[in-house]
Amino acid sequence: MNKNKLMKKLILLGLALPLLMMPIVALAEVPQVGLDAQGIIDLIISITEWFAIIVFALAVIFVLYAAFLFITAGGADEQIKTAKSVLLYGVIGIIVALLAYGVVPLIESFLS
Secondary structure (H helix, E strand, O other), X not given: OHXXXXXXXXXXXXXXXXXXXXXXXXXXXXXXXXXXXXXXXXXXXXXXXXXXXXXXXXXXXXXXXXXXXXXXXXXXXXXXXXXXXXXXXHHHHHHHHHHHHHHHHHHHHHHX
């Protein structure tokens, strides 16, 4: 009987000690939450670069489509008018893509 009590106490102690040490393990390393200023700048740079690439690619496609419309217009005024407007939107897209690259240094200067 005495051996059973001792065994139960040892098992209970063996289970209780790791549970008592859990807060020490949990506080061993504090994770860093959020982004620092450089992380935010890098994120904005990545987003604007991807935006500029996508807009520039779409603008080039619009310009090529406008060229196709000009070639296939055959003198039809309505189709030439459509081609001119598509070309205008393509050029505006190229300008927006180029401006997106110019915004990055501006945002960096504001945030730093």
